[in-house]
Amino acid sequence: MTNRRVLVVDDEVNVRLSMELHLRRAGYEVSTAEDGEAALAAILQGTFDIVLCDLIMPKLTGVQLLDALAARGISIDLVLMSAHADLDTALDALKRGAVDFIQKGARFEEVLFRLRRIEELRRLQAQVKASAAASGGLGRLISDSAPMQKVFAMVRKVADFxxxxxxxxxxxxxxxxxxxxxxxxxxxxxRAFVAVNCGAIPENLLESELFGHVRGAFTDATRTHHGLFEQADGGTLFLDEIGELPLSLQVKLLRVLQEEEIRKVGDTKSQKVDVRVVAATVRDLAAEVKAGRFREDLYYRLNVLQIALPPLRDRPTDIPMLVEHFRSHLNVRLGTRVRGVTPGAMRLLERWPWPGNVRELENCIERAIILVDGDQITEAELPPRLCQEQDRIQATLAAGELSIKKTTRIIEEELMKRALARTKGNRTRAAALLEISHRTLLYKLKDYGLGD
Ligand SMILES: Nc1ncnc2c1ncn2[C@@H]1O[C@H](COP(=O)(O)OP(=O)(O)OP(=O)(O)O)[C@@H](O)[C@H]1O
Ligand SMILES: [Mg+2]
Incomplete structure (x- = not known):
C-alpha cells in the first residue's frame, strides 16, 4: 500500500476526532491540525501522502492553503471538505490543485472510497512512470535524451560481438x-564480468594481475596466480582508465588481443583465452598517441568500435529523470521519505553545467536528501554553488565549454538579473542600464524564462 499517512485539518475538534478514529480503523496513520497555518507547517515538516482539509477555517482557509503550497512548489494530494458545498466552490478548489472535493457529513465509506481511488490512481501513475523509465533505459542506465538513446542503441547493436x-x-x-x-x-x-582500473595498480604488479604468474616466477610467488584475463574467460574484461597503462604493458596487451592467448609471468607456454575486452578512458587517446604516451598500434586495435558518452550538460533533458531515479533509490538506501523536488530547485539543477557529470548530480541529491526537513527538496538544500552565477560561469568554463553562444547566455542572464535588481524590477530603466532596447529586454527575459 502506498498512500498511508493522512493529515486531517479541521477547526472542529469533533470532526478531527471522528475522522481520526475512522481512518485509524481503516489502517491509516493519522495526524491532525486545527487550522490552515498549523497544516502548512505540518505538511512542510512531515511526509504525508494525503491531506483531508476543511474549506473554511481560521488563519488560512483550505483554498489559501492550496495556494500557499503551490507558491512553494509543493504538490501533495489534498482533498477539500466543506459543509456548504456548491458546484462553484468545488470547481474552484479543483482548479487550484485539490485532487478531490467531498461534501462534509458524507458517510465515512464514501470518504474511504475516494481515498482509495486516489491511492489507486497514484499507484498506476507510478507503475507507468517506472515502466516508461525502464523501457527507455539500458541495464542500470536510464535516460530521457536523444544522445543517450543513441548510445543505448549502439550498445545493443554491438553487445553480442x-x-x-x-x-x-x-x-x-x-x-x-x-x-x-x-x-x-x-x-x-x-559468464564473468571482471573490472580493473589500470591506473590504480602499481606498474610492477599490473602484469601479473592481468595475466597471472606461475609459482616461483618471483620471490613472493609461492603459488600459481590466475590473472584477470583468465578470470574473465568466456566473459568480459573491463579495462578502466586504459590511458594509464604503462607503455611496457601496452605491447603485451596488444599481443594478447591479437593472438587471443595469454602467457603467465614466468611461464614458458601460452594459453588460449576467450575474453571480450571493453576499455574506457577520460583522455583523448589520439592526442596521447601524438604525444608518444600511447602506442599507435594498440590505439587502432582498441578503437575498432568507439562509444562516446556525452557530458551531462549536453543532455539536460536527462536531469529530471536522473533526479527522480536517485531520489527513489536513495530513499530506499537511506530510509528517508523525500517525495520530490520543488520546481525552483529543479530549475537550478537543470541549469548547472555538472563538470562532475552524473556522479556529481547523484552526490548532490544524496546531500539534499540528508539535509531536507520537509518532504520536498528545495533550493536551500542544494549546494550554494548552484545558485551563484559566478560559480556557474566558472564551472561552465572549467568543464571545457567553448561555445560562445552558451557562455554568453549565462553572462547575459546574470547582467539582466543585476540590472532588474538595481532598478527594483523597472524594465525601462534596466534596459537603459544594459544598453539594449526595451523590446530586446522583454524578448530576452521571455527567452530566458525570467518574464512573468
Ligand atoms: N545514465 C545513468 N543512469 C543512472 N545512473 C547513472 C547514469 N550514468 C551514470 N550513473 C551513475 O553515476 C555514477 C558515475 O557513473 P560511472 O562510474 O559509470 O562513470 P564513469 O564514466 O566510469 O566515471 P569515471 O571516469 O570517473 O570512473 C555511478 O554511480 C553511476 O551509477
Ligand atoms: Mg569509471
Whole structure:
C-alpha cells in the first residue's frame, strides 16, 4: 500500500476526532491540525501522502492553503471538505490543485472510497512512470535524451560481438555502467564480468594481475596466480582508465588481443583465452598517441568500435529523470521519505553545467536528501554553488565549454538579473542600464524564462 499517512485539518475538534478514529480503523496513520497555518507547517515538516482539509477555517482557509503550497512548489494530494458545498466552490478548489472535493457529513465509506481511488490512481501513475523509465533505459542506465538513446542503441547493436569496444567520456558520465550493460545484454551475460582500473595498480604488479604468474616466477610467488584475463574467460574484461597503462604493458596487451592467448609471468607456454575486452578512458587517446604516451598500434586495435558518452550538460533533458531515479533509490538506501523536488530547485539543477557529470548530480541529491526537513527538496538544500552565477560561469568554463553562444547566455542572464535588481524590477530603466532596447529586454527575459 502506498498512500498511508493522512493529515486531517479541521477547526472542529469533533470532526478531527471522528475522522481520526475512522481512518485509524481503516489502517491509516493519522495526524491532525486545527487550522490552515498549523497544516502548512505540518505538511512542510512531515511526509504525508494525503491531506483531508476543511474549506473554511481560521488563519488560512483550505483554498489559501492550496495556494500557499503551490507558491512553494509543493504538490501533495489534498482533498477539500466543506459543509456548504456548491458546484462553484468545488470547481474552484479543483482548479487550484485539490485532487478531490467531498461534501462534509458524507458517510465515512464514501470518504474511504475516494481515498482509495486516489491511492489507486497514484499507484498506476507510478507503475507507468517506472515502466516508461525502464523501457527507455539500458541495464542500470536510464535516460530521457536523444544522445543517450543513441548510445543505448549502439550498445545493443554491438553487445553480442567479441570486438573490442573503447568507451570515451568525461569522469562520471557512466562509462562503467555502459561497460556492464555491454556485458549484461550480450551473449556473455552468464559468464564473468571482471573490472580493473589500470591506473590504480602499481606498474610492477599490473602484469601479473592481468595475466597471472606461475609459482616461483618471483620471490613472493609461492603459488600459481590466475590473472584477470583468465578470470574473465568466456566473459568480459573491463579495462578502466586504459590511458594509464604503462607503455611496457601496452605491447603485451596488444599481443594478447591479437593472438587471443595469454602467457603467465614466468611461464614458458601460452594459453588460449576467450575474453571480450571493453576499455574506457577520460583522455583523448589520439592526442596521447601524438604525444608518444600511447602506442599507435594498440590505439587502432582498441578503437575498432568507439562509444562516446556525452557530458551531462549536453543532455539536460536527462536531469529530471536522473533526479527522480536517485531520489527513489536513495530513499530506499537511506530510509528517508523525500517525495520530490520543488520546481525552483529543479530549475537550478537543470541549469548547472555538472563538470562532475552524473556522479556529481547523484552526490548532490544524496546531500539534499540528508539535509531536507520537509518532504520536498528545495533550493536551500542544494549546494550554494548552484545558485551563484559566478560559480556557474566558472564551472561552465572549467568543464571545457567553448561555445560562445552558451557562455554568453549565462553572462547575459546574470547582467539582466543585476540590472532588474538595481532598478527594483523597472524594465525601462534596466534596459537603459544594459544598453539594449526595451523590446530586446522583454524578448530576452521571455527567452530566458525570467518574464512573468
Ligand atoms: N545514465 C545513468 N543512469 C543512472 N545512473 C547513472 C547514469 N550514468 C551514470 N550513473 C551513475 O553515476 C555514477 C558515475 O557513473 P560511472 O562510474 O559509470 O562513470 P564513469 O564514466 O566510469 O566515471 P569515471 O571516469 O570517473 O570512473 C555511478 O554511480 C553511476 O551509477
Ligand atoms: Mg569509471
Amino acid at each position: 567479441k570486438t573490442t569496444v573503447l568507451l570515451h567520456g568525461e569522469s562520471g558520465t557512466g562509462k562503467e555502467l555502459v561497460a556492464r550493460a555491454l556485458h549484461d545484454v550480450g551473449v556473455r551475460k552468464t
